[in-house]
Amino acid sequence: xxxxxxxxxxxxxxxxxxxxxxxxxxxxxxxxxxxxxxxxxxxxxxxxxxxxxxxxxxxxxxxxxxxxxxxxxxxxxxxxxxxxxxxxxxxxxxxxxxxxxxxxxxxxxxxxxxxxxxxxxxxxxxxxxxxxxxxxxxxxxxxxxxxxxxxxxxxxxxxxxxxxxxxxxxxxxxxxxxxxxxxxxxxxxxxxxxxxxxxxxxxxxxxxxx
Amino acid sequence: xxxxxxxxxxxxxxxxxxxxxxxxxxxxxxxxxxxxxxxxxxxxxxxxxxxxxxxxxxxxxxxxxxxxxxxxxxxxxxxxxxxxxxxxxxxxxxxxxxxxxxxxxxxxxxxxxxxxxxxxxxxxxxxxxxxxxxxxxxxxxxxxxxxxxxxxxxxxxxxxxxxxxxxxxxxxxxxxxxxxxxxxxxxxxxxxxxxxxxxxxxxxxxxxxxxxxxxxxxxxxxxxxxxxxxxxxxxxxxxxxxxxxxxxxxxxxxxxxxxxxxxxxxxxxxxxxxxxxxxxxxxxxxxxxxxxxxxxxxxxxxxxxxxxxxxxxxxxx
Numbered sequence: 164x165x166x167x168x169x170x171x172x173x174x175x176x177x178x179x180x181x182x183x184x185x186x187x188x189x190x191x192x193x194x195x196x197x198x199x200x201x202x203x204x205x206x207x208x209x210x211x212x213x214x215x216x217x218x219x220x221x222x223x224x225x226x227x228x229x230x231x232x233x234x235x236x237x238x239x240x241x242x243x244x245x246x247x248x249x250x251x252x253x254x255x256x257x258x259x260x261x262x263x264x265x266x267x268x269x270x271x272x273x274x275x276x277x278x279x280x281x282x283x284x285x286x287x288x289x290x291x292x293x294x295x296x297x298x299x300x301x302x303x304x305x306x307x308x309x310x311x312x313x314x315x316x317x318x319x320x321x322x323x324x325x326x327x328x329x330x331x332x333x334x335x336x337x338x339x340x341x342x343x344x345x346x347x348x349x350x351x352x353x354x355x356x357x358x359x360x361x362x363x364x365x366x367x368x369x370x371x372x373x
Numbered sequence: 374x375x376x377x378x379x380x381x382x383x384x385x386x387x388x389x390x391x392x393x394x395x396x397x398x399x400x401x402x403x404x405x406x407x408x409x410x411x412x413x414x415x416x417x418x419x420x421x422x423x424x425x426x427x428x429x430x431x432x433x434x435x436x437x438x439x440x441x442x443x444x445x446x447x448x449x450x451x452x453x454x455x456x457x458x459x460x461x462x463x464x465x466x467x468x469x470x471x472x473x474x475x476x477x478x479x480x481x482x483x484x485x486x487x488x489x490x491x492x493x494x495x496x497x498x499x500x501x502x503x504x505x506x507x508x509x510x511x512x513x514x515x516x517x518x519x520x521x522x523x524x525x526x527x528x529x530x531x532x533x534x535x536x537x538x539x540x541x542x543x544x545x546x547x548x549x550x551x552x553x554x555x556x557x558x559x560x561x562x563x564x565x566x567x568x569x570x571x572x573x574x575x576x577x578x579x580x581x582x583x584x585x586x587x588x589x590x591x592x593x594x595x596x597x598x599x600x601x602x603x604x605x606x607x608x609x610x611x612x613x614x615x616x617x618x619x620x621x622x623x624x625x626x627x628x629x630x631x632x633x634x635x636x637x638x639x640x641x642x643x644x645x646x647x648x649x650x651x652x653x654x655x656x657x658x659x660x661x662x663x664x665x666x667x668x669x670x671x672x673x674x675x676x677x678x679x680x681x682x683x684x685x686x687x688x689x690x
Binding site: 187190194195196197198199200203204207235236237238239240241242243244245247282283335343 | 390391413433435436437438439440441442443444445446466467468469471472475556558559560563564576578579580581
């Protein structure tokens with residue numbers, strides 16, 4: 164079994180469908196710490212992605228690059244740029260390939276985490292999406308069964324949110340009000356978690372559907 | 374919105390494949406340092422309204438409260454390239470920084486030299502010890518003016534970057550909000566505040582401030598704001614320009630009430646007020662409230678503030 168353009172298209176469809184009910188939740192989470200537009204921005208970005216015909220791309224790498232290009236014209240937000248960076252990293256890693264094995268997903272997520280750190284000048288432990296990506300990469304490393312990966316990824320998202328919720332944000336706008344951020348989820352990390360759960364076919368509470 | 378801006382001000386044109394950048398309609402002067410800025414929509418006249426003679430050469434504009442896209446940043450830099458390099462001068466925000474950085478990397482591949490200076494004037498957003506982490510808000514326009522003037526006078530890229538940085542270093546802003554803005558498409562306002570409350574230090578996107586209290590007389594608020602700004606007064610400064618800025622829905626009448634008190638307090642502190650600015654220079658859509666910026670002058674900055682400039686929202690003869 165392998166990750167194909169069909170896998171990517173299905174993931175995008177699930178993420179797109181989830182944003183219909185997630186937009187206001189993420190806006191509200193962001194409004195407590197920032198400017199309150201994370202949901203709106205992400206909904207637009209994922210709608211842009213969903214409109215890209217990734218199934219017809221020449222290969223998986225080209226599909227990811229098409230997403231990066233479409234995203235680069237869609238948003239300039241910091242979170243959006245990190246998502247675009249992720250697509251570019253995945254595109255380079257899978258250039259010219261029709262599929263990549265599930266056993267390579269962990270390493271790919273780790274490389275995305277490093278690329279996002281470099282682009283955003285962020286460090287681990289600052290309570291950002293970077294910590295979410297790190298947890299995701301660690302949870303999926305060494306696994307090759309998609310069902311096991313889905314369960315591990317969903318669990319890792321719950322764990323990392325629980326781990327960081329009591330901590331202050333030390334990066335981005337939220338670091339200015341670090342004390343106010345204690346007890347709240349980082350909007351970027353929360354967005355990642357919600358989308359991982361949606362793509363993995365899980366309810367918010369963690370029940371596996373597929 | 375951008376189409377309307379350009380129709381109303383024929384000196385401006387939309388450029389780029391995505392048409393999300395604004396440039397001067399006249400060709401870029403060869404040999405002149407280019408000056409570009411950018412940021413999210415929702416702050417008019419910032420950012421696109423400051424493209425003009427003696428100010429910006431081009432500007433990349435994002436969606437409401439989002440940084441401009443990489444594509445738009447590239448388009449703006451290309452439009453401002455007159456062969457002498459381009460200064461990217463914008464507020465200290467994550468998305469803007471990442472996208473201008475990526476665009477500058479692309480520009481370097483085309484042998485276009487760039488420098489970056491970040492606006493960091495919002496004193497509510499970090500301590501003086503971490504001033505480099507502060508957000509850029511209304512005071513950024515002072516750096517537009519001085520850097521734009523020096524570029525127009527033939528200054529080289531390093532000199533234009535240096536005066537921009539010096540102006541940023543000598544500018545401080547604090548804002549106060551009475552009501553929220555609302556992002557188009559969002560279910561509700563960015564934040565809620567009671568009719569009898571006021572918040573000090575609110576960010577330009579509605580980021581939380583440093584305190585929220587019951588509403589107080591304007592003079593008391595201005596006294597506190599000026600005291601906070603003067604706490605970071607550079608040693609030996611005797612002259613200052615002051616900007617009393619509407620965050621969107623605050624009318625001129627109320628701005629002049631604030632300015633009256635601010636001018637009095639600055640005079641009492643031994644400062645001569647030069648070239649006061651009162652009006653909607655950097656808004657946050659319909660947010661109720663105002664910010665006060667002080668640009669602590671030296672001879673060089675004051676001379677450049679006096680240099681001719683002309684854009685849709687700021688004219689100096």
